[in-house]
Amino acid sequence: MNTIKKFGKYAAMAAVALTFASCGEDEPPVVKKPDNETLAGLIAEDMTLTSDRVWELAGRVVVDNGVTLTIEPGTLIKGQTATGSLASVLIVARGGKIMAEGTAADPIIFTSLADNIEIGQKVGTNLERTNNELWGGLIILGDAPTSAENGDTETNIEGIPANETYGLYGGANASDNSGVLKYVSVRHGGTLIGEGNEINGITFGGVGNGTVVDHVEVYATLDDGIECFGGTVNISNALVYYQGDDGVDLDMNYSGTFDNFAVIHGDGIGTDEGLEIDGPENSTYTDGLFTLINGTVMTEGEGSAADLKSKAQGTLNNIKFSGYSNGATLKIRASYQNDCADAKEDAFTHLTDATPTLIVTGSEFNAVSVYTGSTDSNDDDCTVPAADQTAAEALVVSTTATGADLSVFAGWTAADNKGQLPQ
Numbered sequence: 001m002n003t004i005k006k007f008g009k010y011a012a013m014a015a016v017a018l019t020f021a022s023c024g025e026d027e028p029p030v031v032k033k034p035d036n037e038t039l040a041g042l043i044a045e046d047m048t049l050t051s052d053r054v055w056e057l058a059g060r061v062v063v064d065n066g067v068t069l070t071i072e073p074g075t076l077i078k079g080q081t082a083t084g085s086l087a088s089v090l091i092v093a094r095g096g097k098i099m100a101e102g103t104a105a106d107p108i109i110f111t112s113l114a115d116n117i118e119i120g121q122k123v124g125t126n127l128e129r130t131n132n133e134l135w136g137g138l139i140i141l142g143d144a145p146t147s148a149e150n151g152d153t154e155t156n157i158e159g160i161p162a163n164e165t166y167g168l169y170g171g172a173n174a175s176d177n178s179g180v181l182k183y184v185s186v187r188h189g190g191t192l193i194g195e196g197n198e199i200n201g202i203t204f205g206g207v208g209n210g211t212v213v214d215h216v217e218v219y220a221t222l223d224d225g226i227e228c229f230g231g232t233v234n235i236s237n238a239l240v241y242y243q244g245d246d247g248v249d250l251d252m253n254y255s256g257t258f259d260n261f262a263v264i265h266g267d268g269i270g271t272d273e274g275l276e277i278d279g280p281e282n283s284t285y286t287d288g289l290f291t292l293i294n295g296t297v298m299t300e301g302e303g304s305a306a307d308l309k310s311k312a313q314g315t316l317n318n319i320k321f322s323g324y325s326n327g328a329t330l331k332i333r334a335s336y337q338n339d340c341a342d343a344k345e346d347a348f349t350h351l352t353d354a355t356p357t358l359i360v361t362g363s364e365f366n367a368v369s370v371y372t373g374s375t376d377s378n379d380d381d382c383t384v385p386a387a388d389q390t391a392a393e394a395l396v397v398s399t400t401a402t403g404a405d406l407s408v409f410a411g412w413t414a415a416d417n418k419g420q421l422p423q
Contacts (some may be wrong), residue, residue, distance in 0.1 A: 036078075042166075043067055051075045051106070056113060057088040057135070062166045065095030068179070074106030074120070078113040079135025083192040089136030089199055091157075092178055093166040094143055094206070102183030104215075107412040110138060111187040122417040127188055129242040129420060130269050132222040136199040137189040142178045143171035144208035145288065146230020147253040147280035157205045157229070159193035169205030174232045176208025183215045187414055190222025190244060198223035201243065207233040209256060218243065219414040224276075225263065228254040230285070236260055237408045241415040244269050246276040247297065253280035255288025255314075258295065262404045264415070264422070266301030266323070273304050274321065279311030279347070289357060290314030296403035298323040298422070305365060309333040312347040313357040320364045320403030327366030332358075332392055336374040340382035352391050364401035368392050 160167030201218030225240030247263030
């Protein structure tokens with residue numbers, strides 16, 4: 001990859017030209033707006049993105065191992081429109097860091113070059129919540145435990161060629177630190193990066209709990225809102241608004257905590273699940289447990305509430321599901337063996353074991369549905385025994401939940417500034 005030149009903040013400020021009007025000495029100076037700065041290829045030295053200009057992402061921009069990318073509060077980053085190998089995406093490689101500390105007054109905004117938002121604004125005027133797939137997204141990779149099907153303790157992030165080492169993630173350091181995301185909004189992304197694979201709004205691959213993620217928004221993305229492939233990173237005050245696939249997607253035995261989060265989806269974008277949760281995929285790092293606490297998951301038209309599948313293990317507590325036309329259903333996957341006679345390890349057994357590792361408590365929904373994809377020796381579909389459905393219903397009981405505190409998303413998010421955040 002090409003190496004990006006290092007830009008200094010003060011050098012950029014010195015380049016601002018002052019032009020004085022010729023009609024009189026009392027005329028104020030006209031400050032020339034800085035040109036957009038384009039980033040492409042490998043960031044091989046520590047670098048700061050300043051808030052005085054728009055930064056464009058052209059293709060894959062990679063923060064290299066050992067390098068720190070600092071982003072000032074109020075900085076506006078726009079991804080160019082392209083697909084496949086040319087898709088614009090910011091990737092923080094394993095061992096790299098992103099220090100993106102915005103504020104409620106000056107959030108850091110990632111969006112599409114097609115967005116007419118300008119420096120100092122919270123939102124533009126020409127794109128809607130259904131405008132997605134206009135650029136890629138943000139990918140952060142770390143050295144924390146993950147249980148991957150291929151490679152087990154480490155693997156390549158989706159869509160990045162296997163020979164590109166900057167796409168590797170996973171390891172043995174649960175406290176790995178990939179930096180800080182605070183008051184960061186990622187908008188209008190989800191473009192195709194590989195065959196059948198779109199980029200998520202924010203992807204965490206093997207990111208450790210030394211990383212700080214607090215007050216983040218994903219707005220109008222084609223694929224998942226926030227997806228965690230393994231890792232232990234803790235995420236607080238997270239909003240996913242109008243995703244095309246899943247709101248929060250947990251894979252490869254993610255074992256961190258989401259605290260105070262909201263998924264709001266629907267309205268003609270082909271959305272899927274509010275929550276989709278998988279457990280470990282291999283034999284290493286199988287003991288980690290996720291926690292989802294204080295969450296609101298709601299639809300304004302389409303999608304399903306939650307799918308707990310593929311050996312999901314962890315706790316859902318105080319999650320309020322609402323708005324689903326056929327009722328908010330929590331789907332729990334079961335797997336069977338011996339010609340469908342016996343249950344084998346899956347989300348259902350984690351729920352019903354004497355010492356359960358899948359727990360749903362203090363949450364509000366309409367129904368529980370146990371399902372299976374197992375077949376018998378004749379390749380005929382198995383049927384979930386009525387006793388298994390009854391057992392799940394006895395353990396997963398709806399109660400009144402308060403859900404997330406949505407007030408933390410006021411003022412700085414696209415959803416709120418467009419008047420779309422539920423009151």
